[in-house]
Amino acid sequence: xxxxxxxxxxxxxxxxxxxxxxxxxxxxxxxxxxxxxxxxxxxxxxxxxxxxxxxxxxxxxxxxxxxxxxxxxxxxxxxxxxxxxxxxxxxxxxxxxxxxxxxxxxxxxxxxxxxxxxxxxxxxxxxxxxxxxxxxx
Ligand code: HEC
Numbered sequence: 001x002x003x004x005x006x007x008x009x010x011x012x013x014x015x016x017x018x019x020x021x022x023x024x025x026x027x028x029x030x031x032x033x034x035x036x037x038x039x040x041x042x043x044x045x046x047x048x049x050x051x052x053x054x055x056x057x058x059x060x061x062x063x064x065x066x067x068x069x070x071x072x073x074x075x076x077x078x079x080x081x082x083x084x085x086x087x088x089x090x091x092x093x094x095x096x097x098x099x100x101x102x103x104x105x106x107x108x109x110x111x112x113x114x115x116x117x118x119x120x121x122x123x124x125x126x127x128x129x130x131x132x133x134x135x136x137x
Contacts, residue, residue, distance in 0.1 A: 059125060060121075062132030062133075065125045066132045066133060068118065069118035069129070070118070070129055071084070073111075073112070074133065080111060084136050085137060094134055098131060102127045105129075106126055
């Protein structure tokens with residue numbers, strides 16, 4: 001009886017330490033890409049582990065800005081946001097033109113916070129994101 005208790009304790013300890021080392025591996029895996037990040041425009045070689053990231057100051061295209069900042073609200077229409085690829089929800093908005101629409105994003109409009117929450121976006125990037133949305137409808 002005694003021995004089986006000791007065995008149980010040892011076994012539990014083993015399982016726990018294995019779990020901890022798995023967690024450590026998972027964390028190491030998650031932070032690893034920091035060293036293997038490949039900035040857009042650089043020759044990243046053929047390593048499949050290399051991740052392409054876009055420097056925030058560089059020009060992101062509309063799709064990148066959209067999926068990074070705008071999709072949260074515009075994919076499902078949060079707070080009455082006109083939805084991506086859903087012309088009905090856009091109504092007559094496209095008639096305002098790209099400049100006025102971009103200005104709405106920049107300044108914020110009712111439920112939409114200023115900059116559409118893309119705080120480091122340039123005007124061109126905001127405009128490209130709006131164009132990407134307009135292209136979808
Ligand atoms: C927190 C949610 C939210 C985020 C994030 C967001 N929007 Fe919006 N957006 C809205 C809402 C809500 C409206 C509707 C505002 C209204 O007309 O009352 C809207 C409206 C718009 C319109 C129409 C503006 C007009 O003048 O009719 C455009 C274009 C737009 N968003 C683009 C973007 C872009 C581009 C981004 C990302 C850079 C973005 N939005 C991020 C919620 C959001």
